[in-house]
Amino acid sequence: MCYLITSPGMNTRQTLLAIFDKLLDEFGKRNWWPGDTKLEIIIGAILTQNTSWKNVEKAILNMKKFNILDIKKLYTLDTSTLANIIKPAGFFNIKAQRIKAFIRFIYEEYGGTIKRLQNMDTQKLRELLLSIYGIGYETADSILLYAFNKPVFVVDGYTKRFLKNHNLYDGKFTYTDIQQYFMDNLPDNTYLFNEFHALIVYLCQTYCKKIPLCNSCPLKNKRKA
Numbered sequence: 327m328c329y330l331i332t333s334p335g336m337n338t339r340q341t342l343l344a345i346f347d348k349l350l351d352e353f354g355k356r357n358w359w360p361g362d363t364k365l366e367i368i369i370g371a372i373l374t375q376n377t378s379w380k381n382v383e384k385a386i387l388n389m390k391k392f393n394i395l396d397i398k399k400l401y402t403l404d405t406s407t408l409a410n411i412i413k414p415a416g417f418f419n420i421k422a423q424r425i426k427a428f429i430r431f432i433y434e435e436y437g438g439t440i441k442r443l444q445n446m447d448t449q450k451l452r453e454l455l456l457s458i459y460g461i462g463y464e465t466a467d468s469i470l471l472y473a474f475n476k477p478v479f480v481v482d483g484y485t486k487r488f489l490k491n492h493n494l495y496d497g498k499f500t501y502t503d504i505q506q507y508f509m510d511n512l513p514d515n516t517y518l519f520n521e522f523h524a525l526i527v528y529l530c531q532t533y534c535k536k537i538p539l540c541n542s543c544p545l546k547n548k549r550k551a
């Protein structure tokens with residue numbers, strides 16, 4: 327039922343790059359990740375777990391209104407007050423604990439200065455982030471890519487749905503295997519990883535839904551997969 331935009335002799339790298347070019351051409355740059363500071367991007371990455379971006383925006387707006395988008399202020403703020411402020415993001419008690427855990431980490435281990443993490447080796451930084459309460463693969467990689475501009479491919483539910491619907495991938499559907507598939511086959515390039523992930527999200531929100539709208543999708547082509 328799905329159509330590829332590629333032709334038979336293309337290898338995986340060429341296929342992925344052709345898909346990227348087509349999506350970029352159709353949708354334009356997505357300008358991810360919205361956020362004025364690294365702290366705002368990191369908090370957004372935690373808040374967006376299991377909720378829509380619209381709800382995250384409301385929670386971040388609230389944080390701005392209460393003037394608490396600041397590491398020192400968040401360090402001293404009690405968790406229940408923070409939970410109330412970020413309520414629109416859903417799962418607010420857990421997310422408040424997760425934000426506090428990150429803030430404690432940066433305040434107590436790195437003097438409250440996020441920039442001190444910037445030059446750290448990517449793998450080491452990933453391990454550090456994964457060691458913080460409530461930060462899993464997707465959140466850690468979103469932070470690495472969008473806050474620290476590290477070349478790491480982010481995988482989410484949309485990525486999995488696209489690969490499945492489009493018959494593009496026959497490996498295991500684990501986070502690590504899918505990430506490896508993209509990173510092994512694409513040039514190591516932060517801009518490409520940033521834009522490609524955002525384009526796949528948009529593709530899945532508009533065409534590659536649970537029941538895919540292949541007939542109007544820009545990735546539809548003459549050749550049936």
Ligand code: SF4
Pocket residue numbers: 328329330488491492493533534535538539540541543544545546
């Ligand atoms: S909606 Fe587009 S990306 Fe999804 S399966 Fe159909 S042609 Fe492929």
